[in-house]
Amino acid sequence: MIKSRIKEKGGSEMMKFDNAKYRTVLNLIKKTGEFKGKAVPSKARLHEMIGDALGISHNTVKDWERATSNGPDPRIPGLLEQLEAYLELPEGGLRERTAEPIKLNEEERKIMNTTTDFQKQQIMECYERLRKFVSDMDIEDENVYYDIRNMIEVKKIALPTAVYKAMMNFMDQVVEPYVFEDTTEIFSEEEAKRNEKGIVEIKSEQAFQKLMVRFMEKLSELDEKIETFAESELKPYLER
Numbered sequence: 001m002i003k004s005r006i007k008e009k010g011g012s013e014m015m016k017f018d019n020a021k022y023r024t025v026l027n028l029i030k031k032t033g034e035f036k037g038k039a040v041p042s043k044a045r046l047h048e049m050i051g052d053a054l055g056i057s058h059n060t061v062k063d064w065e066r067a068t069s070n071g072p073d074p075r076i077p078g079l080l081e082q083l084e085a086y087l088e089l090p091e092g093g094l095r096e097r098t099a100e101p102i103k104l105n106e107e108e109r110k111i112m113n114t115t116t117d118f119q120k121q122q123i124m125e126c127y128e129r130l131r132k133f134v135s136d137m138d139i140e141d142e143n144v145y146y147d148i149r150n151m152i153e154v155k156k157i158a159l160p161t162a163v164y165k166a167m168m169n170f171m172d173q174v175v176e177p178y179v180f181e182d183t184t185e186i187f188s189e190e191e192a193k194r195n196e197k198g199i200v201e202i203k204s205e206q207a208f209q210k211l212m213v214r215f216m217e218k219l220s221e222l223d224e225k226i227e228t229f230a231e232s233e234l235k236p237y238l239e240r
Helices: 002-009 019-032 043-054 058-063 079-086 106-112 117-135 142-157 161-179 205-238
Strands: 192-194 200-202
Touching: 019 043, 019 117, 019 142, 043 058, 043 079, 117 142, 117 161, 117 205, 142 161, 161 205, 200 205
Parallel strands: none
Antiparallel strands: 192 200
């Protein structure tokens, strides 16, 4: 299929191995702690799994992570493609660029548009973290918000490009306003004010109740928006 087309077209289509992407993928798998149904307690164990699958020494697999490494030996036909396939990445997933785009027929394009199980796992982890953001009532905690953003950024290499962009846009345009909403705007000066330390001082039981009502509204609104986002932007990739 795609692999054979690459071989047929020759060296003009070869892309440079990207060891930074390779390191990122391996770090992500290590952080997940499981891959292909097997526990991954350490990076060394992952090197063993890859080496055994490809028939390559574990040290060689480890050396591919070095910044100076050129990756799999190009003299071994199809080795880089086998590595990408084993890591459940699309063709070219560990390469920087190509001199001439490969023209795909419809059957090959369908394969390229298929979301791998590993990618689906990363999408689900992002979705579940967003749901937890609401269920744990952390929607006003900016540290938790930035933790989620960082998690998505770490997964960038593993996520379909469209999903990554959609998630970051959702965080910026939808989630962030809830996190940094100025709560004092719902109160009169008699009900509450923000002191010099930036802390909102509630002056009455009625004002406190108003604050709680608004907080619950935010939880409900964001929960609904997360579900709508998941249905329209994530579900199509989970069903491929």
